[in-house]
Amino acid sequence: MTAFDEMRGMNGQVRPGYRQLADWLAGVPRALLEERRREAEFLFRRIGITFAVYGDAESTERLIPFDIVPRIIAHEEWTQLSKGLEQRVRALNLYIQDVYSKREAMRAGIVPEELIFQNPVFRPEMNGQRVPHDIWVHIAGIDVVRVDPETFYVLEDNARTPSGVSYMLENREIMIRLFPELFATHRVAPVENYPDELLATLKSVAPLTSAAEPTAVLLTPGLFNSAYYEHSFLADKLGIELVEGRDLFIENNIVFMRTTEGPQRVDVIYRRVDDDFLDPLAFRPDSALGVPGLLGAYRAGNVTLANAVGTGVADDKAVYSYMPDIIRFFLGEEPILKNVPTWRCREPESLAYVLEHLEELVVKETHGSGGYGMLIGPKACKEEIETFRAKLKHDPTTFIAQPTLALSTAPCLVEEGIAPRHVDLRPYVLQGKTGVRIVPGGLTRVALQAGSLVVNSSQGGGTKDTWVLGA
Amino acid sequence: MLSRTADNLYWLARYIERAEFVARTIEVAQRMASLPTSYGGSSNEWESALATTGCADSFHKHYRDATERTVTEFLAFSPENSSSIVNCLETARANARAVRTALTVEMWEAINDVWLELKKLNRRKLDRDDVNRFLNKVKEASLLFDGSASRTMLRRDSYWFERLGHYIERADNTARILDVKYHLLLPDQSHVGGALDYYQWTSVLRAVSAVTSFHWVYRESVKPWLVADFLILNEQMPRSLASCYENITRYLDMLAQGYGRQGPAQRHARAMRARLQNARMEAIFGTGLHEFITGFLADNHRLGSEVTEQYLV
Numbered sequence: 001m002t003a004f005d006e007m008r009g010m011n012g013q014v015r016p017g018y019r020q021l022a023d024w025l026a027g028v029p030r031a032l033l034e035e036r037r038r039e040a041e042f043l044f045r046r047i048g049i050t051f052a053v054y055g056d057a058e059s060t061e062r063l064i065p066f067d068i069v070p071r072i073i074a075h076e077e078w079t080q081l082s083k084g085l086e087q088r089v090r091a092l093n094l095y096i097q098d099v100y101s102k103r104e105a106m107r108a109g110i111v112p113e114e115l116i117f118q119n120p121v122f123r124p125e126m127n128g129q130r131v132p133h134d135i136w137v138h139i140a141g142i143d144v145v146r147v148d149p150e151t152f153y154v155l156e157d158n159a160r161t162p163s164g165v166s167y168m169l170e171n172r173e174i175m176i177r178l179f180p181e182l183f184a185t186h187r188v189a190p191v192e193n194y195p196d197e198l199l200a201t202l203k204s205v206a207p208l209t210s211a212a213e214p215t216a217v218l219l220t221p222g223l224f225n226s227a228y229y230e231h232s233f234l235a236d237k238l239g240i241e242l243v244e245g246r247d248l249f250i251e252n253n254i255v256f257m258r259t260t261e262g263p264q265r266v267d268v269i270y271r272r273v274d275d276d277f278l279d280p281l282a283f284r285p286d287s288a289l290g291v292p293g294l295l296g297a298y299r300a301g302n303v304t305l306a307n308a309v310g311t312g313v314a315d316d317k318a319v320y321s322y323m324p325d326i327i328r329f330f331l332g333e334e335p336i337l338k339n340v341p342t343w344r345c346r347e348p349e350s351l352a353y354v355l356e357h358l359e360e361l362v363v364k365e366t367h368g369s370g371g372y373g374m375l376i377g378p379k380a381c382k383e384e385i386e387t388f389r390a391k392l393k394h395d396p397t398t399f400i401a402q403p404t405l406a407l408s409t410a411p412c413l414v415e416e417g418i419a420p421r422h423v424d425l426r427p428y429v430l431q432g433k434t435g436v437r438i439v440p441g442g443l444t445r446v447a448l449q450a451g452s453l454v455v456n457s458s459q460g461g462g463t464k465d466t467w468v469l470g471a
Numbered sequence: 472m473l474s475r476t477a478d479n480l481y482w483l484a485r486y487i488e489r490a491e492f493v494a495r496t497i498e499v500a501q502r503m504a505s506l507p508t509s510y511g512g513s514s515n516e517w518e519s520a521l522a523t524t525g526c527a528d529s530f531h532k533h534y535r536d537a538t539e540r541t542v543t544e545f546l547a548f549s550p551e552n553s554s555s556i557v558n559c560l561e562t563a564r565a566n567a568r569a570v571r572t573a574l575t576v577e578m579w580e581a582i583n584d585v586w587l588e589l590k591k592l593n594r595r596k597l598d599r600d601d602v603n604r605f606l607n608k609v610k611e612a613s614l615l616f617d618g619s620a621s622r623t624m625l626r627r628d629s630y631w632f633e634r635l636g637h638y639i640e641r642a643d644n645t646a647r648i649l650d651v652k653y654h655l656l657l658p659d660q661s662h663v664g665g666a667l668d669y670y671q672w673t674s675v676l677r678a679v680s681a682v683t684s685f686h687w688v689y690r691e692s693v694k695p696w697l698v699a700d701f702l703i704l705n706e707q708m709p710r711s712l713a714s715c716y717e718n719i720t721r722y723l724d725m726l727a728q729g730y731g732r733q734g735p736a737q738r739h740a741r742a743m744r745a746r747l748q749n750a751r752m753e754a755i756f757g758t759g760l761h762e763f764i765t766g767f768l769a770d771n772h773r774l775g776s777e778v779t780e781q782y783l784v
Contacts, residue, residue: 046580223569236572241473258474260628260782261730 003406004148005420006071015149017074017469020185025069025411025418033413036178037068043174064167065462070175070182071410071423071444078189078440078468081144081152081427084336086436087327089140089429092159092314094330096136099313100126110329111322114346118397120367121312123275125282129299131308132207133433138306139198139270140429141165144337146408153338153405155424157323159315160307161272164443164463165428166230169194169237171465172441187470189440194428195237197439198270201432202238205304206267214267217241217257219248221273221289231272238270245273250293253300268304275309317400318344318366341403345396354401355392358385361401363392376453378404407453412446412464422447424455425466440468476570477632478783483566484620484636487582490559491613492644493546494606496520499678501599504539506670517542522651523678526552543602548594556609560586573629577619585612628729631722635778638722642715642771645702648678650764672698679710699760700752712767716744719774726782736777743770 004010007018014022044063073081098105099122105111116122141162143155172191176183199216206214220231222244235242247257248266256263271278277287282295297303313319319326321342327335343350343361354361363375375388392399409420427442444466445455455461500520517537521527524546533551534541549555564586567579588608592601617637624630652675672693676682679702688707689697706713720740727733755763 046583047576223565228568229571232568232571241476242572243473244475247473247475258784260472260474260477260632260726 003420003422004146004408006146006408006410006423007420009149015074017072017077021070021072021182021411024182024185030417033068037413040066040068040174040178043177044170047170065448065460066171066174067412067421067446067448067462067464068175068178069411069413069418070179070465070467071425072186073425073441073466073468075469075471080336082438082440084152084154085142085144085427085429085438087331087333087336088142088154088157088323089137089431089436091323091327091330092140092157092311093135093137093431095326096159096308096311096314097134098330100129100310105326105329108329110325111319114397115318115322116313119313119316119318121275121310121316123310123313125295125299126308126310130301132205132301132304135205135431135433136308136311137314138201138205138308138431140431141426142429143424143426145405145424147406148408151338153340154320154323155340156317157315157320158426159311161274162426162428163227163230163272164426164445165194166233167463168428168439168441168443168466170233171443171463175465186467189468189470191439191441194439195234197430197437198234199238199240201430201437202268202270202304202306204432204434205306207301207304209302210267211265215240215265216268216270217243217248217266219243219245219269219271219273221277225272227272234270240270245288245290248291248294250291250297253293253297253302255291255294255297255303266303268306270306275312278305278309316366317342317364318346318397321400340405343401345392345399345401350401351392351396354399355389357401358389360404362404363388363399363401366398366400376404379453404453410444410446410464412448414448414450419450421450422453422455423464441466472573472628474783476573477628478779479566479570480573480629481632481636481778481783483563483570483582484633485640486559486563486566487613487616488637488640488644489554490556490563490609492640493524493554493556493559494609495678495680496523497543497546498603498606499674500542501539501603502677503670503674519651520546523647524554525647526554529553547602547605556606557589560589560609575619575623577623578616581612581615581619585609628726631725631729632782634722635719635726638715638718639771639775639778641710642712642719643768645679645710645712645715646764646768646771648675649699649702650761650768653760653764669693675702681708681710684708696752696756699755703755703763704747704750704752713744713747716740716747720744723778734777734781736774736781739770739774739777743767743774 007014007022009015041063044066095105099116103116106113106116137159139162141158141164143158144152145155146152168191202216203214217240218231218235218238220228220242222228225231232242241257243257249256249258255266255269257266273289276284277289279290279292279294280287281292295309298305298309321339321344324335324339327333343354345351345354354363358375359377361377363377365373375384377385407422407424410423411418412421414421423444423446425442425444427438430437444464446462446464447453447455448462449460497520500516504516517539518527520542521530521537526545529552530537530542530545534545545552545555547556550558552558564582567574567582571579585608592605620630620633624633652671672695673682675698676685676693681701685693685698685701688701688705691697701708701711703712705711706717708714723737723740727737
């Protein structure tokens with residue numbers, strides 16, 4: 001399977017946006033690249049940008065490998081992509097609102113009933129509940145991949161607590177320090193305004209009962225969470241308090257934080273804690289991360305949670321396959337971004353097909369994430385395939401299957417020099433009272449192993465800076 | 472600001488200050504223990520280092536004899552000792568990570584760098600040179616952290632809490648040295664000029680890096696009551712109890728002004744400062760140096776509790 005290379009296209013011809021970079025790469029001494037790579041690593045370690053890998057007791061702090069060759073997206077490509085992203089996120093929001101209110105999509109037969117009611121992340125507590133300004137998905141991370149010059153496929157919607165945006169911002173800072181000469185010859189659209197856009201989004205959705213200048217906070221599970229660095233980084237850039245559950249308390253259905261000057265009211269919570277752990281009184285009673293009574297305050301309309309409770313019903317991999325129809329149903333538009341063709345193993349005919357073609361398909365758990373619990377047929381050995389066959393037969397409803405996509409490649413600095421590696425892209429889409437905002441760029445993840453298609457950082461993937469070129 | 476953030480900053484400053492203090496204590500003990508006995512050197516120095524850092528009891532749960540090797544290991548590297556340098560640095564860095572947003576980059580790097588240094592140490596194969604190099608790094612890190620804080624932090628509550636932790640810990644440390652060595656500082660005329668104690672008094676000064684400054688201030692040879700005066704009442708001496716309380720009251724006042732409210736901590740600190748300002752060494756010796764210091768340690772501890780009560784929970 002030959003992949004589309006974003007620099008050299010299908011036929012080896014350098015594509016327009018990459019012309020200067022290709023020239024530069026051809027002329028730059030290898031030693032200089034190596035030096036800059038080492039410098040980048042030093043900077044990352046010094047700043048302390050690390051992430052934790054679960055189940056890895058040895059080192060709770062690791063660096064995500066960073067590739068210093070930028071990935072370029074031409075202006076027109078981005079314009080098209082961002083329209084598609086906006087459409088997708090608006091549809092996700094309307095769908096979630098519908099799930100917790102009239103359920104028109106279900107009644108019209110667009111999505112099957114069990115997709116809602118048998119979904120473990122469906123929150124009956126939210127039935128009939130309005131959320132401030134009817135916005136459920138404030139921050140979405142939409143994972144997209146390319147297979148040819150024209151087509152972006154959505155691989156996955158993340159409508160709960162998508163992470164990684166700190167890498168988008170830090171990667172850019174580091175690139176500006178390392179390669180000022182490249183920024184001088186490329187018109188790279190800035191991403192540094194993301195925190196401002198995010199703060200504006202959060203403040204725009206404050207509850208109606210809040211003060212003129214609402215107080216927003218970022219709720220983290222704490223130091224031992226794998227994304228803790230990002231939480232503290234964002235809180236810092238936003239200029240809001242980074243709180244843990246124990247910093248907050250509820251009185252008369254109003255949320256307060258404990259400060260050195262006494263209790264202070266909180267209006268908007270950008271929460272990076274999963275639904276299950278938000279409120280031990282409403283959800284998991286063993287959660288020490290949450291705030292007792294938070295759901296009560298939320299339902300009373302005294303605090304905004306971003307994202308809303310229960311958004312998981314829209315982003316698992318089973319709902320994914322219905323997204324094109326959901327877009328048509330709620331927006332009356334044709335989807336701009338394509339969906340990867342998906343076999344829903346819940347459907348007997350699809351299951352039969354999948355079982356017959358396991359060697360060529362990617363099989364994913366509908367609730368899995370981080371690249372865990374999936375089978376990549378063409379890369380798997382006989383044993384793995386048989387294990388998955390058994391799993392599929394045992395409980396087909398929790399799986400979907402997709403063809404193995406030839407993800408596009410971008411040039412990377414690896415052992416043997418500059419070589420193509422598979423990449424994906426996670427742009428971050430913000431949705432507030434005044435509409436959708438998207439900072440031009442996103443997090444490019446790269447599978448640094450030659451031939452590998454797994455870009456997840458927990459599985460050896462790296463990141464690189466993403467340059468959307470200006471007009 | 473969040474109470475938890477203030478609490479973290481306050482303790483972060485305390486742990487950094489404590490790490491430096493423990494490092495100095497080890498250095499002084501090394502120096503004293505290596506003097507010939509006729510100059511006051513004795514193996515007791517290691518016991519006294521344990522007493523100064525307040526770890527004698529927990530030490531004897533893990534070791535029998537206080538020797539250079541065991542005490543250095545316990546004070547510098549032992550995970551069992553909550554005030555060991557390693558634990559101080561680990562806690563300081565954990566606190567720093569938890570409040571990254573309240574620190575400046577320079578402060579974070581001062582802590583993170585010494586922590587990375589610590590991770591590189593091979594503790595099995597440390598000789599005295601390695602230990603001393605490490606102790607130096609710790610002292611440098613403390614200076615760097617302190618300097619970074621004062622040069623880069625915004626002058627607002629976060630800074631004031633950091634300073635408070637720093638001075639409350641420092642007052643505690645100075646008082647502990649005095650508490651262990653107080654018998655050497657009593658104005659017993661018969662001892663004066665004896666070579667034996669001269670080195671001990673000097674060692675007290677050395678522990679607080681004040682040998683040279685002592686001479687500048689008093690223009691006299693080292694005499695025990697002057698050492699006591701220097702460390703307790705002299706506001707010029709940045710580690711003296713009087714100077715610590717000058718700073719403590721200043722930063723508590725700034726907090727009170729910033730928040731528009733005085734509280735028990737402010738009143739208590741003001742009273743302590745007034746007592747130090749009005750005290751004279753003769754009177755302190757008259758009523759008992761030991762009693763004075765024990766009383767001070769208790770009062771200082773109480774101030775810590777009041778600060779916690781008023782702001783940090």
